[in-house]
Amino acid sequence: MKNRTKLPNIYLAFLIILMYLPVAVVIAYSFNASRQSSVWGGFSFSWYKELFSDRSLIEALKNSLIIGVLSSGIAGVIGTLGAVGMAKAALKSKGIIEYISTLPIMIPEIILGMVFMAYFSLMKLPFGMVTLVIGHASFCIPYVFMMVKARLAGIDKSLVEAARDLGASETKVFLDITLPLISPAIISGMLLAFAMSLDDVVISIFITGPRTNTLPIKIYTQLKTGVTPKINALCTMMLLCTLVLVVLANFIGRKKPVKD
Amino acid sequence: MDTILELRNITKSFGKTEVLKDISIQIGKGEFLTLLGPSGCGKTTILRIIAGLEEPDGGRVFLNGVDVTEAEPNKRDVNTVFQNYALFPHMNVEDNIAYGLRIRKTDKKEIAARVAQALELVQLSGYNKRYPHELSGGQKQRVAIARAIVNNPKVLLLDEPLGALDLQLRRQMQMELKRLQKRLGITFVYITHDQEEAINMSDRIAVMRDGVFEQIGTPAQVYDLPKTSYVAEFVGNANLIHGRTIEIKDGVASIEAAGGLVKATVRDKQPVPGMEVTLAVRSENIKLYTCSSQTGIKCRLKEISFAGGMQKIFLQLEDGTEVVSSSLGMNLAFEPNSELYMSFDANHGVLVDL
């Protein structure tokens, strides 16, 4: 009986280890003094030093961060307003628009990348930061939208009615009651969107400009052409960013207002 | 009595369901009015219409003589205590209570004073900084009440406010609410499906059924003199006996029912001889005899049960009608399946559905 109850835990642990193994390997090798990944040449920070002196990588990092902040910011505004509006609107087109707006995270990314490339050149948009931000916003919006929508649905209707009853106008109710209650969802939606933006290769490859590199694109090309151990250090840095984001999102998102 | 709130010919449908069918009532200043009825009878809809959270399809709502039918909920001098309290989870007790005052841009000092006063009134002084999830059910209830009364509304609406509390706390809160209402002199419109609660607390009770008022009256009127068989059963747990009037003499009707004869006092509405009538008799007013006399109906004892200091005897009349007789204490004189005669005083028999 004892073994039976332990088996699930062993399975969970085994899979978690497997999940983190490649990540751990990358981190470990980022401190490897040897240039060859098959040899452990002792502990060293040299790759990090090289990383920070590589102008093009720093440039790519800067681009990725700007795109991430802008697209998740746009998503925060459009997604939140959209979810709140959708809850109030009595439009016939509501369902279909909602469906189409979530398509970017439903369909294979490759389609999105391809059609954006064709469409942006049709619209004569200059490929680069602008196209990247628009492209990323397209798949960031659904994350915020869906999270806010779910949270809105969970808000007790009588809270809004109580505020109205106590004399608040509709706008005041939104600012005093609804917004504070959905803000964890907005923030964790935006953080998720930011992480997804930071993660994206497939779409970015299609819509980036000749002189604009994002970090994932940079990593991708390096992986295809030839790896310098610098990439280990770069990946470790990105992992650190992700970890901070996840912890942050968890902290904010899980802090649910306790229900009656 | 000055009228503070009037509903005039209110109708309301949700889809095809008619929830309110031509509802009219006048509620006086300082009155404690209870809307009593089972769930789905439309009582909550009335409350929501008064609060402005719902709009009637037809009819008018007057508050203090002003037509407020179309006024937004935030523009009405009416506050609600919600069934699930609806305390704002992200605000502490103080902020919850002060919310309405802040909306009205009340002076800060005055807010503090009035919040403190309201908290004292509901005996929660010192709980200012607590959050709703740190409070017990009864405390949340008090905060919800404080949040509403702090605004000095003309009318306070309470939607089954004690529904979620356990029996003991409920009883205690009933008393407190009643005391509070008397002290503040605010008009209460109170919803419940519990007849005991309604009788204990109200100045007047409006018994509702399927979107209409069956009877509006003081607790005594509704309890002792039900107008309809529905009110008799719902409020007084009365037995209903069907029969035919034989004669009416000196304000007393003789009625033939289930092969026996009973008498009932005639009140505002007169039956004519030979008319099919329904009699309501509460169980505690039924007397049982082992032998027949001039009045009385033959019946068979089916079962005896004992609970809460009351003995209940379940009887069946010859026409199949089931009747319950109850009395205080235990009386072991009767045996199951024995044949008995039941009777009651004429003034305890109430002719209903006339």
Place this chain on the structure above:
Amino acid sequence: MTIKSRKKNKSNLWYGVIPLYLFTLTFVCGPLIYMLVLSFLSRAEVWGVEKVFTLSNYIKIFEPVYFNTFIESLKLALLTTAITLLVGYPFGYFMAKLSSRGKKVMMLLVIVPFWTNALIRMYGWIIIFRSNGLLDKLLMGLGLTDKPLKLLYSFPAVLVGMVYALLPFMILAIYSVSEKLDWSLVEAARDLGATRLQAFLTITIKLTLPGILSGVVLVFIPSMGLFFIADILGGGKFMLVGNLIRDQVITTRNWPFASALSVLLMILTSLIIWIYRRVTHVKDLEGLV
């Protein structure tokens, strides 16, 4: 003012949908419609597109070279989905049975890779799989093999990469329904005489079906398009629809054909989502966010 008009004026918040509508129509609907139009146009001799209607792009898909790619892609996607389900179901299921603290920790552990750049995670596998890499060293050290296995740039490597990349989706989908599962139903089945296995097959599987389906959709759809995994771990030896579309767009610059391929992929995707919705009557996918 009539009663009706008040009702309409009541809420101004619905104006919030305007930006969403504008963005969706301009940057989601527009591109997709353009893709559909492109797929029926001819490719210009030198560069770009000619406005001549043709079905040839669709006919071209059925040429063996391309059609086989589609079939291979489907096969890999199906295999990936099957493995993630087999591996992920027990995980999500066991996870739902943990204490609330355990659940929180597990959730965090699953979410981190989900949020982590897929390329980084793939790169870790390269180090492990590469000839004379960690895995080879380990196996040779244990005396299980005497020469490097050359696992990198093989089909198993691609499969591992795909499963690895998409597993969190499956786990989260399964977990989100398992967590809501009323365990007393399973206990009731056991009480009524079902064995552990019977209870699992007749109750648990049925009740977690929405999660299973959602997970399948969430894994299957992206697995058709993750070209970079086949690139990095397959060393360009494996052509998937994703690689095909990319090559048609970037290398060959045959946009109409790439569009036709995308339209087909899109139809396939929509079909899967449509079936999912029909079966589960749920609009949003379980465990997506």
